[in-house]
Amino acid sequence: MSVVNNDDIFPPLTPDYILAFQFSNWYPSFIRASPKSTIIRPLGKDFKHYLESDSIFVPDGSEDVVVESTISDDDDDDDEYEDTAIVGEHFSFPELDERIRSVIREYKAVFPKLNFSSPKDASWVLPASSPLKCTSPVDVYLLLKSSDFIAHDLSIESVFDGCKIDDLPDYELELVLRKWYPVDHSREVRCFVRNDVLVGYATGISQRDTNFYDFMINPEVQNTIKTTVYNLWQEIVRPNWTFSRKDYIFDFLLTRDLSSGHIIDFNPYAPRTDPLLFAYEELHEVLSRANQGASASRTFLPDLRVIDSLLHPAATRNMPAYQHNRMPIEALTLSEDRNIVEFGEIWQEEVIRAMREKDD
Structure with a gap:
């Protein structure tokens, strides 16, 4: 992969661009396609x-x-x-x-x-x-x-x-x-749009949850997902994205039959947004190739990148999400069969007891 300048990979960050991704700014345009x-x-x-x-x-x-x-x-x-x-x-x-x-x-x-x-x-x-x-x-x-x-x-x-x-x-x-409402994370995907191009003309739709789901490796299922996402982008996202900058990343939750879905969120096309199964340098190269042969590339559906086996490198994340943010196991044990008031009182007592033991 060739080394490219960060300014080429990412659009310049300005306050107006960032504020476009504030919920109250994008939601009114997508109220019918979002929860x-x-x-x-x-x-x-x-x-x-x-x-x-x-x-x-x-x-x-x-x-x-x-x-x-x-x-x-x-x-x-x-x-x-x-x-x-x-x-x-x-x-x-x-x-x-x-x-x-x-x-x-x-x-x-x-x-x-x-x-x-x-x-x-x-x-x-x-x-x-x-x-x-x-x-x-x-x-x-x-x-x-x-x-x-x-x-x-x-x-x-x-x-x-x-x-x-x-x-x-x-x-x-x-x-x-x-x-x-209950969310089936296996049907969540992240889609990358740069310069008003769904980068996925060659690649660019990523499975959002990095667990292995065997149904996702079925070619027919993948083709259905790609078709649904591409149609949604062309018919709903692209015409309703009213901000001047056409660089964004959107998360999409597919329906059970994979024929439609809901827009969950929009994020800036920037390093702060996780590219998941991609690298931004990779997406940049794909976009460059798509621009060079734009008319030909537009005849193809975007590719979908998924966790294709339990041995996939990213599947090592197959563990409780955000575990580093979770409460210690002692707290979880204390919370069993207690309401929040009881748990708060007991947890506070435990903290004080632990501090005393430390000073002894």
Whole structure:
């Protein structure tokens, strides 16, 4: 593979380009092709401060039983272990609580995200049988508070990282509540578009979940997926992508019969977006070849790259997703058969006990 300049591989990053991928900016154009969602804004500085504060706790009043986030004042022996971030701060968002409850009543259950990022790495917080399924405000807050991923959206510097400009635009945090439903990750694909070309004229559609699925190696199945994705891009994505820059990456969830699907998200064509089973240098070479023979290449469907065996190098990721973000096994053991209030109290006691043992 020849060495090429990064400026050739990626479009230049500007604030306007990055903001095109903010949920509230792209969703209105694709509302009929994407899961039903509600955008809540403005959120206020206190909500951002809550997400940035230390420790995992929920705002007062967000559930029927208020979670105490302070150590008992009667226990003088524990004073040295008190964390001022926990003891000194209380948060309450009654209007936001009611707004979230209203959306949940309409959708039955929701999956939250912020402007760009979703808390997929915090799936351990809620039951594994219905991952990321929120049925109350406290579920929403706990997912967001437990996630490392959403930290990207809280800092204007990280949002516009890589943009060569000193004057950053106004940026307002938003909470997105998407209608929750079970997702079969084997039917998720990621598609790359550069200069208004679905790079997959030669290659460029990647299986999104890097587990091995035997049905994906069937040639007929692959051809169906390629046809569906190509038609979706031509008929829905391409004409409705209204931003001036035609460089983007979109994630697509296929229906069970693989004949249609839903647009899940759009991401910038930039190093921050995982190319999955590709390298960006590889995609650049493919695009160059496609441009050189554009008319001929347009007669071909895009290729699909998948995990084609258990021995595939990428299949070594076949382990619990985001395991480095997960809670220690001791916490999982303590949480069994307990509600969030009981778990919070017991986990806090365990932390204090461990700190005492360390000092002894």
